[in-house]
Amino acid sequence: MLLDALKADLAELDARSLKRVRRGLDTPCGPHARVNGRDMLAFCSNDYLGLAAEPELARALQTGAKRWGSGSGASHLVSGHYTIHDTLEARLAVFVGCERALYFSTGYMANTGTIPALVGRGDAIFADRLNHASLVDGALLSRAELHRYPHADVAALERALAASSAKRKLIVTDSVFSMDGDVAPLAALLELAERFDAWLMVDDAHGFGVLGPEGRGALREAGLASWRLIYVGTLGKAAGVSGAFVAGQADVVEWLMQKARTYIFTTGASPALAAALLKSLELIENGESRRAQLAGLIAQLHTELKLERWQLMPSRTPIQPVLIGDNAEAVAAARALWDTGLWVPAIRPPTVPQGSARLRISLTAAHSSDDVHRLAQTLMQLEHGA
Ligand SMILES: *Cc1c(COP(=O)(O)O)cnc(C)c1O
Numbered sequence: 001m002l003l004d005a006l007k008a009d010l011a012e013l014d015a016r017s018l019k020r021v022r023r024g025l026d027t028p029c030g031p032h033a034r035v036n037g038r039d040m041l042a043f044c045s046n047d048y049l050g051l052a053a054e055p056e057l058a059r060a061l062q063t064g065a066k067r068w069g070s071g072s073g074a075s076h077l078v079s080g081h082y083t084i085h086d087t088l089e090a091r092l093a094v095f096v097g098c099e100r101a102l103y104f105s106t107g108y109m110a111n112t113g114t115i116p117a118l119v120g121r122g123d124a125i126f127a128d129r130l131n132h133a134s135l136v137d138g139a140l141l142s143r144a145e146l147h148r149y150p151h152a153d154v155a156a157l158e159r160a161l162a163a164s165s166a167k168r169k170l171i172v173t174d175s176v177f178s179m180d181g182d183v184a185p186l187a188a189l190l191e192l193a194e195r196f197d198a199w200l201m202v203d204d205a206h207g208f209g210v211l212g213p214e215g216r217g218a219l220r221e222a223g224l225a226s227w228r229l230i231y232v233g234t235l236g237k238a239a240g241v242s243g244a245f246v247a248g249q250a251d252v253v254e255w256l257m258q259k260a261r262t263y264i265f266t267t268g269a270s271p272a273l274a275a276a277l278l279k280s281l282e283l284i285e286n287g288e289s290r291r292a293q294l295a296g297l298i299a300q301l302h303t304e305l306k307l308e309r310w311q312l313m314p315s316r317t318p319i320q321p322v323l324i325g326d327n328a329e330a331v332a333a334a335r336a337l338w339d340t341g342l343w344v345p346a347i348r349p350p351t352v353p354q355g356s357a358r359l360r361i362s363l364t365a366a367h368s369s370d371d372v373h374r375l376a377q378t379l380m381q382l383e384h385g386a
Contacts, residue, residue, distance in 0.1 A: 051240025064275025209238025
């Protein structure tokens with residue numbers, strides 16, 4: 001019986017402590033959250049600049065809804081594309097320094113639509129082993145041959161590229177890796193892309209708004225530009241709204257608009273969201289004090305958190321993992337933190353490699369120095385007691 005088998009599979013997930021539950025927040029996104037009736041200090045959102053609950057953005061969303069209504073009514077290529085979408089795409093392209101940008105409903109859709117539009121059977125994809133699931137899924141959908149190279153291993157990538165006789169080649173990487181917080185060797189990757197005539201697609205979900213001058217992202221920080229570069233920025237993290245965009249050379253973006261199935265066969269995102277996103281771009285561009293606050297908190301965590309067995313990983317981004325190693329110990333640490341009112345997720349295999357279970361702290365500009373102090377003190381006490 002199909003349903004009996006499914007019930008048994010669910011029970012097995014539960015038995016292996018792999019069954020996920022959702023926690024219901026009763027307050028807007030922010031460090032101080034009411035969760036399941038408890039007041040928690042949260043270190044788990046990707047709202048790096050603290051914009052998700054920013055009143056100015058909520059007002060822009062209201063104004064947008066007044067002007068445009070709530071829905072787009074159709075897919076972009078039918079009749080669901082509005083002039084405010086054009087304005088948003090033009091602003092996004094200028095902001096990251098590319099010729100053109102295409103706005104998608106989510107980052108997951110941007111990635112799963114873009115990769116199959118660029119490569120297919122007979123082609124090859126070269127992907128960092130720690131890339132985000134949406135890039136892996138996009139690669140699988142494309143039916144191109146998938147080579148996964150060891151994390152950030154430029155020499156291994158070079159060997160794989162040299163050995164490939166694929167017609168078209170695509171290198172794909174996260175800019176900031178979501179479970180480690182480290183930044184990909186982007187200049188070296190572009191050099192390889194040039195040498196082996198490959199596209200280089202960079203998913204800047206955790207860098208857009210945070211890295212580079214005025215938060216213009218990882219490519220601008222690294223000073224890289226090329227028609228080979230395909231830039232993906234997501235708008236639900238530092239930008240505090242939702243959606244994503246792919247930016248690059250104008251013909252490349254035109255091709256994506258013609259071919260990306262996750263762009264074509266879906267209803268356009270609400271034009272009111274585009275109004276909020278235009279405001280968000282303004283706040284990001286003028287967000288120097290938010291980025292300075294964030295950088296200060298990252299430095300504070302590294303100064304204050306002195307661990308012996310556990311290890312604060314060497315990340316300069318808002319993603320600040322504490323490596324624990326053992327699965328049960330990581331889960332116990334997360335539970336003990338929760339019991340003291342601190343919300344930090346434990347990340348276990350298969351999300352991270354075996355033996356590298358960790359706590360994933362993410363810091364935002366909405367945290368205070370007191371918040372980080374409390375986190376560091378509690379973690380040091382827990383490590384001693386563990
Ligand atoms: C969050 C994330 C995505 C997906 O973006 P959504 O807009 O949330 O769908 C893609 N890539 C990376 C690296 C991410 O962290």
